Amino acid sequence: MTVLTASVSAAVGCVTATSAPSVVFAKPSIGSVTATNPTAGVPVTLQATVSSGVAIEKCVLWVDLAEVGEMTVAGGVASRSYMFNSGGSRLAFVY
Secondary structure: OOOOOOEEOOOOOEEEEEEOOEEEEEOOEEOOOEOOOOEOOEOEEEEEEEEOOOOOOOOEEEEOOEEEEEOEEEOOEEEEEEOOOOOOOOOEEEO
16 A cells, blocks of 8 residues: 655655656565464554654554554554454465
């Protein structure tokens, strides 16, 4: 996903355009999504480290292939509170 502004960046791909024919692509680094002691029915903070050559303006959390919503990005960490409704293994990723 790429958001088009004067200086474009996103969690999956970053673009910086200085003139129409000159575009630089920078792929950010996104760490694994982690949580401390997730328990069904109890909100937990899910987070991932993120870095790039340009500022990352937006990260989105996905759980079990469903978009949860935007994450807060600060100090190289994207985070969001989430509550799992039931126990078991879950797929979580940041886009």
